Amino acid sequence: MAVTARWPLHPCPLPYESLSSWISRLAKEYNLSTGELLSNALSIKFIRNHLIDYDPPDELIMKLSTYTGVNEASIRAMTLQGYVPWIIDTLDINNSECLRNYATQYRTLLPPKIKWMSSGVRKRYKKKITYCRPWIAEPYGKEYLFCAQCIRTDSIPYDRIFWRLCMMASCHIHGCLLDISDCSVVKLIPSSVSKPADDNLLSVDKLTFQALTVGEVTLPNGSMMNACVYVRFLRSLIEEIFCRPSSMRRCKHHILLEMIELLGIDILSWGSSGNSLLFERLPFSLRCYILKMIGFLLSDLPLSLSRWQTMQYTTEEKRILLPNAIAEIL
Ligand SMILES: [Zn+2]
Numbered sequence: 352m353a354v355t356a357r358w359p360l361h362p363c364p365l366p367y368e369s370l371s372s373w374i375s376r377l378a379k380e381y382n383l384s385t386g387e388l389l390s391n392a393l394s395i396k397f398i399r400n401h402l403i404d405y406d407p408p409d410e411l412i413m414k415l416s417t418y419t420g421v422n423e424a425s426i427r428a429m430t431l432q433g434y435v436p437w438i439i440d441t442l443d444i445n446n447s448e449c450l451r452n453y454a455t456q457y458r459t460l461l462p463p464k465i466k467w468m469s470s471g472v473r474k475r476y477k478k479k480i481t482y483c484r485p486w487i488a489e490p491y492g493k494e495y496l497f498c499a500q501c502i503r504t505d506s507i508p509y510d511r512i513f514w515r516l517c518m519m520a521s522c523h524i525h526g527c528l529l530d531i532s533d534c535s536v537v538k539l540i541p542s543s544v545s546k547p548a549d550d551n552l553l554s555v556d557k558l559t560f561q562a563l564t565v566g567e568v569t570l571p572n573g574s575m576m577n578a579c580v581y582v583r584f585l586r587s588l589i590e591e592i593f594c595r596p597s598s599m600r601r602c603k604h605h606i607l608l609e610m611i612e613l614l615g616i617d618i619l620s621w622g623s624s625g626n627s628l629l630f631e632r633l634p635f636s637l638r639c640y641i642l643k644m645i646g647f648l649l650s651d652l653p654l655s656l657s658r659w660q661t662m663q664y665t666t667e668e669k670r671i672l673l674p675n676a677i678a679e680i681l
Pocket residue numbers: 498499500501502522523524525
C-alpha cells in the first residue's frame with residue numbers, strides 16, 4: 352500500500368472557517384496561490400472559491416484529509432454541503448419541491464387556505480430549469496458577505512462558512528451590517544467603516560448565529576428551539592410576510608403593508624408584483640428589511656408575534672401548526 356506523507360506545514364482549520372479560506376491559508380504556507388495548490392500539489396483542476404465552499408468533489412476532500420490529517424467529515428463541514436440536511440434539505444437545483452416544502456412548514460400568521468408560495472421557485476436559463484434552494488442567494492457566487500470587523504480583529508484573518516448563506520445580514524458581535532464584496536477573496540479597505548445595524552436585525556441574526564454554531568437557539572422569552580426547527584420557522588415567517596400580494600389582499604390585515612408602515616420602510620423600492628419575490632433573489636438591502644421585521648416579531652414573544660396572528664385558528668390548531676417552543680408560549 353502506498354504511504355502518503357503529510358505536508359510538513361498544515362495549519363488547522365479555524366472555527367466555522369470556509370474551505371476556500373483554509374485552502375488559501377494552506378497555499379500561503381508554501382507561497383502558492385489556491386489554484387497552484389490545487390493543480391500542483393493535489394492534481395485537481397482549478398475550482399473557484401464559491402464552488403469550493405459549495406459542494407466540492409470528494410477527491411478534493413479526500414486528498415486534503417490525507418495531506419493534513421484533518422478528517423473528511425470535518426473538512427466537509429467547512430462547506431455548504433455540511434449544512435445538509437439539518438439547515439438545508441438539499442443543494443440539488445433539480446429538486447422542485449425543496450424550497451416550497453421548507454418555507455411552508457409552519458403557518459403562524461396567515462389564515463387557513465391562503466396560498467403563500469408562488470411558482471417563482473423555478474428559474475429558466477438557456478432552456479434549463481432550475482429551482483431555488485433556501486438560504487442560497489441567487490445567482491450564487493456573485494455576492495460575498497463578511498464582517499470586516501471580525502476579520503480585522505482575528506489574530507489570523509479568515510472567512511466563515513456561514514457568510515456563504517444569505518441567512519444573516521449583520522454581525523451581532525460588532526453590531527454592524529455585514530459588508531459585501533463582489534470578489535470571493537476579501538480585501539479590506541483600511542478607511543472603510545462598517546455601517547451600524549438596527550437592533551431588530553441584530554437580535555434575529557444573533558438567534559441565527561446560535562442556530563448555525565450551537566445547534567439550538569434561546570428565544571428572547573427563554574424558550575429553547577432546535578436549529579433545524581428554527582431555520583425552517585424563520586424561513587416560513589419570511590414567506591408569510593412576503594407572500595404573494597394577491598394572496599395578502601385576502602388577509603384581514605395586510606401584514607406586509609402594516610409592518611412596512613410601522614418600521615418605516617419604503618415600499619416603492621420593493622417593486623412588488625403579483626408574484627412573490629423570493630428572499631434568496633432579493634438584494635442585500637431588502638433582505639435586511641425583511642430580517643428586521645422578523646427580529647421585531649420575535650422581539651418580545653409572545654406579544655409581538657401573537658398580535659399579527661389570525662384569529663381564525665383555535666389555540667389547539669395553533670399548537671399543531673407551530674413549533675413546540677412557540678406554541679407553548681402563545
Ligand atoms: Zn463581526
